[in-house]
Amino acid sequence: MNNGSSAQELAGILAREIEELPSGARITTHRALVRRFGVSATTVSQALALLTQRGLITSRPGAGSYRTESRPVARPGDTSWQEATLDLASGTDAAAGSPRSFKAPSLLGTLTAPAPDVVDLNGGYLHPQLQPLGALGTALSRAARRAEAWDRPPVAGLPELRDWFAADIGGGLGRQDVLVCGAGQSALATALRALGRPGDPVVIESPTYPGTIAAARAAGLRTVPVPLDREGIRPDHLDEALTRSGARIVVVQPLFQNPTGASLSARRQHEVRDAARRHGAFVIEDDFARHLVHPDAGPVPPPMIADDPDGTVVHLRSLTKVTSPNLRVGALAARGPVLARLRSAQLIDTMFVSAPLQYTSLEVVTAAGWRRGLAALGAALEHRRTVAVEAVSAIFGPHALAVRPRGGYHLWVALPGHLEAGQLAAAALANGVAVTCGDDYYPTESSDPHVRLSYVAAPSAADVDDAVRRLAPLLVER
Template identity: 75%
Template sequence: MVQSSSSHDVAEALVAEIRDLPAGSRITTHRELVRRFGVSATTVSQALAILTQRGLIASRPGAGTYRTEARPVPRAGDTSWQEAALELTHHIGSPTGTPRGFRTPALMSTLSHAAPDVVDLNGGYLHPELQPLTALSTALARAARRPGAWDRPPVGGVPELRDWFAADIGGGLGRHDVLVCGAGQSALAIALRALGQPGDPVVIESPTYPGIVAAAHAAGLRMVPVPLDADGLRADYLDEALTRTGARVVVVQPLFQNPTGASLTATRQQEIHTIARKHGAFVVEDDFARHMTHADSGPTPPPMIADDPDGTVVHIRSLTKVTSPNLRVGALAARGPVLARLRSAVVVDTMFVAAPLQLTALEVVTAPGWRRALTTLGAALQHRRDIATAAVTATFGPHALPLRPHGGYHLWVTLPDHLDGRQLAASALANGVAITPGDNYYPTDSSAPHVRLSYVAAPSATDVDDAIRRLAPLVAEGS
C-alpha cells in the first residue's frame, strides 16, 4: 500500500485519541473523519489501515470500527532513509529517462471500502445482492472435489477453461490462442509490459479507466491521450497520434467504456483496426463489460479480435465483473508470435493462476444456469440504470447525461458549470454518499466537469435512488 504523509498524520492523530479508550469502544465514523481532517476518503482509509496493522482497531462489517484489546506497540524505527533510496532507483535501467512509477491514488479509490453509513456509488464490483453466490459456492465445492484440483496447472491455463474462453470470445480462436491470467487488471499490466519498453509511447482513451493509467505508469510508458465521441475512440485523432509519436500500442475499451459508457460501432472498430495495421501497432482490447449488457440492449458488435486474421488485436476478457471480485480469472487472447511474449510475461508475473480458482471459474461458466444468471443480471442492471438515470436527471438537470448506455454499471454525469467534481465528491462523502470525481479518469491534471456514478455497489436500487437525490442540496449550494 502506498501511504501519503497526510495519511500518516491522520493515523498519528487518531492514535493519540484512541490509545486510552477501553477495548470495544466504537471510534468516529469514516465520514466524520473525512469532514474533521479535511482529507480525502482514500487518505482516511489508509490511516485506518495503518491503525489496523498496528492492532489498535478492527472493523466489523455493517457495524463500524472498534478499539481492540490493548497490546504493546513495537518501537518505530527510522525508515526515512527509504525515501532517498526509492527516489534514486526510479531512473535505474531506464535509458530513455522515463521512470517507471506506481501512481495508484485513482485506482486505489476504486477499491476503497465505504463506511457502514455511506452509500457506495463509487465501487465497480457487484454488491453481494447481485452476485451469483449460490452458483459460486456450488462451483467452489465441485472444483475442490475434481481429481488433480491441487496439481500444478499448465502455464497457459487449464485446457478446458482455455477452450471455453476461446469459444466465448469467438472469431475462430482456439485453445492455443488463449492464456488464462488473473483477471482484467493483471491482463492489462502484463500486456503493456510485454508490448512496450520503458519510454515508449502508448495511445489511450481520454478519459479512461484509472487501471490503464496505473499499468502504463508501472511499465514506464509515455501516455498519449486521444479523445472520444459517442462512437468511442476518434479514428482521425488516432491516426494523427500514431503518425506523430510512432506508438506501437493502442488501448481501447470497446463496449460501455469506463467512464463514458461509449461503445465502438462496427464501423469505428474497422477504422481503428485499419489505422493500427497501417502503423504496425497492436490494439489492446479491454472487453471488460461484454457480459454486462442490459436487458434492453440491442445487438452489440463482436469483439475486434473476431475479425483479425493478421494478429493486430490483443484481447482481454474477465469473469470478475459479473461474478465476484474474488473470482480473479480472465484471459488474454492473440494470434501470432505475440502470444509467446505474453506467455513469458505471465510466467514472470504470476507463474500461473491457481488451479482451484481456474476450476471454480470453469464450473461456474459451464453450469446449466450460467446463461440464465447473465440474463437475470442484465435485467437487474437495466432496472438500476433506469432508476439512476431518473435520479440524475432530477438532481443534475436534463442535460447531465448526454450518453445513456445500455450496458456496463455506471453513468458519466456532466456537472453544471458552477460545480467542481472533486469538491462535490468530498461534500457528497461528508453527506454519506461515495461518488467518483471525473479527474480520476484523466492521465494528466484535469478540471473535467464530471463525476462517475456506479449503480452496482449499493445494496439496492432504492439505495441508489436515495443516494443520488441526496446530492440535490449540494448541487443547489454550489449555484
C-alpha cells in the same frame, strides 16, 4: 488540516488517537473524518489503509472499522533512508527518460469499503444481492473435491477453461490463442509490461479507467491521451497521436467504456484497428463489459479480435465483474508470437493462476444456469440504470448525461460549471453518499468536471435513487 494534507499525516494523527482506545472500540466513520479534517474521501481511505497495514485497526464489511487487540509492538527504527532509495529505484530511467510510479490512490478508493451508513455509488463490483452466491458456493465445493484441483496447473491455464474462453470470445480462436490470467487488472498490467519498454508511449482513451493509467505508469510507459466521442475513441485523433508519438500500443474499451459509457460501433472498430495496423501497433482490447449488456441494448458488435487475422488485437476479459470480486480469473487472447511474450511475462510475475480458482470458474461457466444467470443480471442492471438515469436527470439536469449506456454499471455525470469534482465527492461522502471524482480518470488535469456514479454496489435500486437525490442540495450555487 486542509485538502492538501497527506494520508500519512492523517494516519499519524489518527494513530495517536486510536492507540488510546480500548480493544474493539469502533473507529469514527469515513463521513465524520471527511467533515472533521476537511480532506477528500480518497485521503481518508488511504489513511485508514495505512492504519490497517500497521495492525491498529481492522475493517468488518458492513459494520465499520475497529481498534484491534492491543499487543506489544516493536518500535520501528529510523526508516527515513528508504525515501531516497525508493525515489532512485522508481524514478527516471537514464536511458528512456520515463519515471515509473506505483501510486494508485484512485484504485485504492474504489476498493475501500465505505462505512455502513454510506450508500456506495463508487464501487465497481456487484453488491452481494446481485452476485450468484448459490452458484459460486456450489462451484467452489465441487472444485475443491477434485483431486486435480490441488495439483499444479498448466502455465497457460486449464485446457478446458481455455477452450471455454476461446469459444466465448469467438472469431475462430482456439485454446492455443488463450492464456488464463488473474482477472482484468492483472491481464492489463501483464500486457502493457510485455508489449512496452520503459519510456515507450502508449495511447489511451481520455478519460479512461484509472487502472489503465496506473498500470502504464508502473511499467514506465508514457501515456498519450486521445479524446472520445459518443462512439468511443476518435480515429482521426488516434492516427495523429500514433504518427506524432510513434506509439506501438493502443488501449481501448470497446463496450460501455469506463467511465463515459461510450461503445465503439462496428465501423469505428475497423477504423481503430486499421489505424493501429498501419502504424505497426498493437490494440489492447479491454472487453470488461461483454457480459454486462442490458436487455434493451439490441445487438452489440463482436469483439475486435473476432475480425483480426493479422494479430493486431490483444484481447482481455474477466469473470469478476459478473460474479464476485474474489473470482479473480480472466483471459488474454491473441494471435501470433505475442502470446508467447505474454505467457513469459505472466510466468515471471505469478507462475500460474491458482488451480482451485480455475476449476471453480470452469464449474461456474459450464453450469446449466450460467446463461440464465447472465440474463437475470442484465435485467437487474437495466432496472437500476433506468432508476439512476431518471434520478440523475431530475437532480443534475437533462443534459448531464451525454451518453446513456445500455450496458455496464455506471453513468458519467457532467457537473455544473461552478462545481469542482473533488469537492463534490467529499461533500457527498459527508452526506452519506460515495461517488467517484471524475479527475481520477484523466492522466493530466481536466477542466471538464464530472463524477462517475456506479449503480451496482448499492443494496438496491431504491438505495441508488435515494442516494442520487440526496446530492441535490450540494449542487446549489452559493
